[in-house]
Amino acid sequence: MTAIQKKSDNPIAHLTAEDIELLGKQLDAIRQSVLDERGESDARYIRTVIDVHRKVELGSRAVLLASGFPPAWILGTIGLSVAKILENMEIGHNILHGQWDWMRDPKIHSTTWEWDMASPAVQWKHSHNQLHHTYTNVIGKDNDLGYGIMRVDEDQKWAPGHLLQPVWSFLNACFFEYGIAAYDLELGAVIAKGQTKDPEFRRRGKEVLRKIGRQVRKDYVVHPLLSGPNFVPTLAANFVANVVRNLWSNSVILCGHFPEGVETFEKRSIEGETKGEWYVRQMLGSANISGGKLMHLMTGNLSRQIEHHLFPDLPSNRYAEISPQVKALFEEYGLNYHEAPLPQQVYSAWHKIFRLSLPNGWLDNTTPANLPKQLVKLWKMSTGSRTVRRRLTLAEMAG
């Protein structure tokens, strides 16, 4: 993929400025229709989900007290994984977006909520709500594009280090919550710039460590201790549940912005961007996961990533009902509503991670027949000087 502005077949070339403004107005109207109706049934929805989560979490942890008994371990671990997923996705993510602030319930409010995850809510809100949602898919601005550690776009220069990218990506997926915490801290950039002594960074770093401390103590000390003789199996159950939750949320998030065909944007392109243009960027920079009610619930309705990015603060239970209207607008304006089942989107995202771990064009040009030759070329590019790399890259792209 290449930033939309550099594409020969720019998918928004056919839209005039007036089209885009009109589209913006139509989307505003959809948003307003939800605001007008928002009320008691929505409040009941989120309270029910919270209630179910608490019961499942408590029940699973109780079952795990007998985790030495294998069926109890299996049941408890599944339950705890489900609880943690619900808590992070449909509950935490959406409350921290302010989707439920309108209820004025101090217990379900973006300013008071804390979630079951390594990154403290305040820090995540800043990097997610203010940066990612504002600069969605703008190369060099939206750090969610590869979390600053991955090459996620052809426009980013390839280096031999990128060959390890699939390994990093997989590890990042397993321990995603810590990856997010480091990313919210901008740990990579701070270390690279030698700013680790900055007092503000230290304060935030301490906050993260305190949060991680509390989380680790609960999952890996207190709960196992309460299980008495079943200390080790309970600890293992917590570990598995955390990894399952991490893999799941990582997959859902990959599906939201990484599948092939999702557009990226140049920094320049968002200068003086109108509301309508911002909407268009959200429309083309996001992808949906198709599926049933359960899929939507377990993804925190990020399966409606497009609708979520258009209207990040509408209650998540409403995305389903507006999605046909949003889809109709895509059709009306000749835009591609990117939607596919989870396995397909996950495959697509990982395929991209592999493809971009290699020099531009390499994977496309490789067939079983020319594999040995291609491997030799890759070896030369990885070990050769920069000039060699550039020459070979150009040759590769020419096919």
Added chain:
Amino acid sequence: MTVMQPSPSPTRPRLTALRDRLLRIAELATTPLLPQDYLDMVDPLRSGAALRGRVEAVHRETRDAATLVIRPGRDWLPHVPGQYVRIGVDVDGVRQWRAYSITSVLGRADGCFTITVKAIPDGTVSNHLVHRTQPGTLLHLDQATGEFVLPRPCPGKTLFVTAGSGITPVMGILRNLADEDAADVVLVHSAPTADDVIFANELRGMAATGRIRLVEQHTDTAGMLGAADIAALVPDLAERSTWACGPVGMLEALEAHWAGAGLADRLYTERFRPTVIAADGEGGTVTFTADGTTVDADGATPILDAAEAAGVLMPSGCRMGICFGCVLPLREGAVRDLRTGEVTTAAPGDGVVVQTCISAAAGACQLDH
């Protein structure tokens, strides 16, 4: 919200301390949630919980008024007759807080207290409480508060002047009046018709047994009582301490009359809403410094209402300028007091605080919250 910490029952301070210690230990296992979050699922009225109440019954009083019997949480402290309680109720999914006078006798055998609400046209909360609230509903509460109470010892001769739902705090007082304090009580009450008189039977009963002297004025047919009419009806007015509760206009007329007669210090009033006189200024953008939220507020809307409508969690109390439960530091900018039109400005470091419930933005301003 201004949540008053219930003071622990003096007979059981050690138990309370032990409970709090246990909860802190339990938090190690429930973080990021609190153990209380789980306990709330089982027993929302328990001691130590945020103060709540459950509606046990709703009794119709008139066509637009009803009495709600509320079982308060176990940390509820006894009120003083005449005081009000703040009630938080979810209407259309949105938490709304309003003040209501307590109308019940102290120390009811069932441990409940009552409030009596009159639905006003287009009123969000009053209509919900009167017409759409079912027994079993959970409400959020603060401890009772308010200054509209009889002094100790009780003055010998008292006069109560009420109109409409203004009878409620007075009923709260009358029902709790000890016999020796009820020696000489006059109540002048106005309502549109005989059928609109809340507590009509009970009041007429009190009058029949001679406990009070009741003057009922049905304003649809007999017109409104002016302050001078009241003086004529109650010739020994100057010897009485007077408590009044009703519409703003009535209270202002009484205050003027009593002041004119040199009796200002013998008149006690309770207002249900502020007198708004300055509703036509320019508004402005209000910024909350804690998280940078901005809210566009017009010059007629209290900052409290504008911020709440935008989803900001605001501290609040009576919502009419008497309790100071809504006070926030004004870091910079200008606000206008809706009751007087007076503009307050602040620069950083001035340490100015403002009541958001009766202040509207008068240009851009920043509040520390």
